[in-house]
Amino acid sequence: MKVQPQAEASPPAGHGGLASHLYVQVLVAIAIGALLGHFAPGFAVQLKPLGDGFIKLVKMVIAPVIFLTLATGIAGMKELRTVGRVAAKAFAYFLFFSTLALFVGLAAANLIRPGARMRIDPATLDTTAIAEYAAKAHDTTLTGFLLSIIPDTLVGAFTGGNILQVLLVAILFGISLSMVGVQADPLIDWMERLSLVIFRLVGILMRAAPVGALGAIAFTVGRYGLGSLASLGVLVATFYLTSLLFVLVILGAVARLTGFSILKLVRYLKAELLLVLGTSSSEAALPSLIQKMERAGCEKSVVGLVVPTGYSFNLDGTNIYMTLAALFIAQATGTHLSFGQQLLLLGVAMISSKGAAGVTGAGFITLAATLSIVPSVPLAGMTLILGVDRFMSECRSLTNFMGNAVATIVVARWEGALDRDRLSAALDGLTEDPEAVIA
Numbered sequence: 001m002k003v004q005p006q007a008e009a010s011p012p013a014g015h016g017g018l019a020s021h022l023y024v025q026v027l028v029a030i031a032i033g034a035l036l037g038h039f040a041p042g043f044a045v046q047l048k049p050l051g052d053g054f055i056k057l058v059k060m061v062i063a064p065v066i067f068l069t070l071a072t073g074i075a076g077m078k079e080l081r082t083v084g085r086v087a088a089k090a091f092a093y094f095l096f097f098s099t100l101a102l103f104v105g106l107a108a109a110n111l112i113r114p115g116a117r118m119r120i121d122p123a124t125l126d127t128t129a130i131a132e133y134a135a136k137a138h139d140t141t142l143t144g145f146l147l148s149i150i151p152d153t154l155v156g157a158f159t160g161g162n163i164l165q166v167l168l169v170a171i172l173f174g175i176s177l178s179m180v181g182v183q184a185d186p187l188i189d190w191m192e193r194l195s196l197v198i199f200r201l202v203g204i205l206m207r208a209a210p211v212g213a214l215g216a217i218a219f220t221v222g223r224y225g226l227g228s229l230a231s232l233g234v235l236v237a238t239f240y241l242t243s244l245l246f247v248l249v250i251l252g253a254v255a256r257l258t259g260f261s262i263l264k265l266v267r268y269l270k271a272e273l274l275l276v277l278g279t280s281s282s283e284a285a286l287p288s289l290i291q292k293m294e295r296a297g298c299e300k301s302v303v304g305l306v307v308p309t310g311y312s313f314n315l316d317g318t319n320i321y322m323t324l325a326a327l328f329i330a331q332a333t334g335t336h337l338s339f340g341q342q343l344l345l346l347g348v349a350m351i352s353s354k355g356a357a358g359v360t361g362a363g364f365i366t367l368a369a370t371l372s373i374v375p376s377v378p379l380a381g382m383t384l385i386l387g388v389d390r391f392m393s394e395c396r397s398l399t400n401f402m403g404n405a406v407a408t409i410v411v412a413r414w415e416g417a418l419d420r421d422r423l424s425a426a427l428d429g430l431t432e433d434p435e436a437v438i439a
Contacts, residue, residue, distance in 0.1 A: 022210075026278055028210070029217075032218075033214040033216070043222075045219055047218040048216075048223075051212050051213070051216025055281050057212075061201055062166075063163075063166045065198055066304070067166055070167065071304075074174025074177070074178060074301065075174050076188075083175065083178075086305055086415055091309075094407065098313070098315065101316040102322065105324035105327075106324075110342075114235040115328040115330070115384075116331045148162065164312055199287070246316060248263075251403065251406045260409065260424070265405060271288070272288050276401050289307055289401070295426055296426040296427065299417035301417070302408065302411055306411050315400050316399050318396050320396075321396050322366060326377055329378070329382065330377045330381075332381060332384055333378050333381045337376055345376075367382065
């Protein structure tokens with residue numbers, strides 16, 4: 001017996017009004033949080049535990065969601081060649097678009113030159129504030145990254161908070177289930193039933209999303225202030241504009257070639273995007289993304305493999321940020337980089353962006369790791385963007401999230417595992433309310 005995680009049918013359209021929709025509640029919470037941060041910053045900063053607590057609640061269920069989805073998906077493929085084929089297609093997609101994102105960030109920095117007018121002497125910068133990030137970057141080596149994928153114990157993968165460890169265990173367990181054959185069917189059936197419970201738990205936790213978004217936004221605005229954007233506004237605006245163009249133009253073209261509209265996908269994922277915006281964490285919406293991609297016609301086995309690995313290896317927003325921020329620092333400190341040096345910077349970023357996968361604050365840490373290897377750009381220059389990094393982290397998370405949503409649909413189509421009718425119905429809003437999965 002195969003049991004697919006499905007949400008209960010939602011009430012008829014219009015039942016309860018707009019206020020009953022999660023995306024409206026999150027949007028209102030974000031507005032209230034911003035107002036509190038602006039008019040009562042002292043109180044707003046104290047609301048930080050609300051945002052942190054909600055993210056911890058979601059992270060609590062990420063490991064079982066990934067394990068159950070991926071392990072049962074691989075077991076359902078039966079042939080191990082299928083697993084390898086899907087993985088190969090996914091990583092080919094990740095490599096191409098992650099590299100393209102690095103080039104886009106490089107091009108934007110050279111065209112707009114956001115740091116050209118600052119003329120900062122690196123020797124005058126206080127590096128105390130970035131010491132912690134630099135230390136983490138120093139510890140993030142390629143060898144260390146590969147070894148960190150292996151958990152100390154089988155159970156330890158679920159308690160360490162490292163997505164890649166859960167992926168490894170889930171893949172190996174799924175392969176083992178597939179090799180055992182029909183004798184494993186009762187266990188697979190039990191795991192699929194357990195996934196129903198876990199996704200219902202996700203739905204319960206998501207009811208707290210507005211509270212988490214309010215606390216996170218209130219802290220951000222209260223701590224850094226809207227005015228802190230003024231001095232570095234060109235950099236922030238450049239990053240947001242570049243990321244927006246990447247999603248609408250590049251990912252939009254990919255979507256059109258695949259047979260769907262990027263704008264309709266944005267509308268379909270509006271609740272998750274607002275949640276990511278409010279919490280500044282794409283992980284907060286990972287369980288919901290898995291369920292919505294299945295609802296949109298992507299086979300469970302493909303979703304279970306592509307979405308979790310994409311969260312570690314398909315970081316389009318982070319890659320745009322890395323090359324753009326690195327060149328901003330070079331421009332601001334008067335450091336000239338030849339075309340060859342910029343290509344070296346890009347090559348190092350390709351490796352370091354994978355090495356920091358799954359690390360908290362990965363964007364800033366990855367940038368520190370890249371600048372540590374490329375001595376041409378002063379690491380001290382990172383202090384220039386530390387104050388506005390929080391504002392850019394939201395854009396990184398949003399772009400990463402959309403990149404992984406598109407990747408899932410594309411790989412599913414390549415694999416012949418995409419139900420086009422269900423995709424069209426979901427994106428056109430003709431199926432049962434997709435927000436039921438998180439409401």
